[in-house]
Amino acid sequence: MSVSDAASAPTDGLAGWALDLMDRLGGVGAGLAIALENFFPPLPSEVILPLAGFAASLGSFTLFGALFWTTLGSVVGALGLYSLGRWVGEQRIRLFIGRIPLVEERDLDRSTDWFQRHGRKAVFFGRMVPVFRSLISVPAGVTAMPIWQFLAFTTAGSLIWNSLFVIAGYQLGENWQVVEPYAQVLQYVVIAGVTAVVIYGLQRRIRSRLARRAS
Template identity: 60%
Template sequence: MHLVASAAAPQKPDGGIAGWATGLVETLGGPGAGLAIALENLFPPLPSEVILPLTGFAAGQGVLSLPSALFWTTLGSVVGAVVLYWIGASFGRERMHSLWAKLPLVKASDLERTEEWFSRHGTKAVFFGRMVPVFRSLISVPAGVERMPLRVFVTLTALGSLIWNSALVMAGYWLGDRWDVVGDYVGLASKAVLALVAVAAVTWTIRRVRRSARSRDAR
């Protein structure tokens, strides 16, 4: 069944990521939506704020059922996250420390504090990180590096992803042919997160440079 069932029905996307995701859902149904979200985890430029509402819109048009949309998109999120987890696990803690030691302006103690923080708050980071644009994908890598128990990681990822996916899929389902409005708002949130990260990174770098300069002057 096509997303456009009649002349009165809304026009389906005919290009770009939305058109690609539409083709997957129309051709493969729920598994197509799951595949799109799995790829979104591995390649963040593929935006979930487009794929998920579009999947909800497709469910509203009868292309797939709403439970199928939620099941397959959540499964896709978990599969993509597990791949990134194993990338982090394969890279390993020793390689991370070796690479960190070669970076300018950083100290081994910085990484050690990060590891201690993740040990204390890693479960919350993985769970809530699945609901934060940009960090949805990134949080899986340190979980792998720190070898969080896979069963715990999968459970937290599935629960966090189900909440995020349900919100965006249901929004697309209810909004109908206005599903793309969701992407506008989530896109703004993503840009805000990136801006905050950039400001934090610049602030940290400036402080570290000044601290290094004071240390040299004190010698």
């Protein structure tokens, strides 16, 4: 049975596009969609992955194939952003930072030092955090994280994240959409947390500068 013939199969939007890709290319299409998700955040992995599991449940490809191709797609996409980070490099970042208000070069030094100490954990767990899934590859490239470490921890983190959603879609079958609202809540929590941290950091930076001027 073709997945596009299923009653609950989406026919339009990004989900419809991803489904058509899987129908045409099988597991390779699922991997390609996930690879593109790294570069185009509007392509949500939280929709593509359960949809891949749903397609596997209908026999379009195997569950193992869904896990293999989506994880390969995650690694290929992450490698592209890692390469971009290596190309940009720390020196270009420093030139850019000098033009950003309230951001100082020592902030980059702290971030670089932190990533050099905790980069492997950041890449591994970052692949399981919405919003940061793709972005974490860039600082790994900027700080010249060894490529073998990047690939190993990216593969491990991506496999865990992908397995959760692909297997959920496989088990839920035509009810695969049930996964999406929970994933969206997680994404909103992450965005709210990051926003709160950024606002707090900006407030501290502004107060510090005002205090220095007053003295």
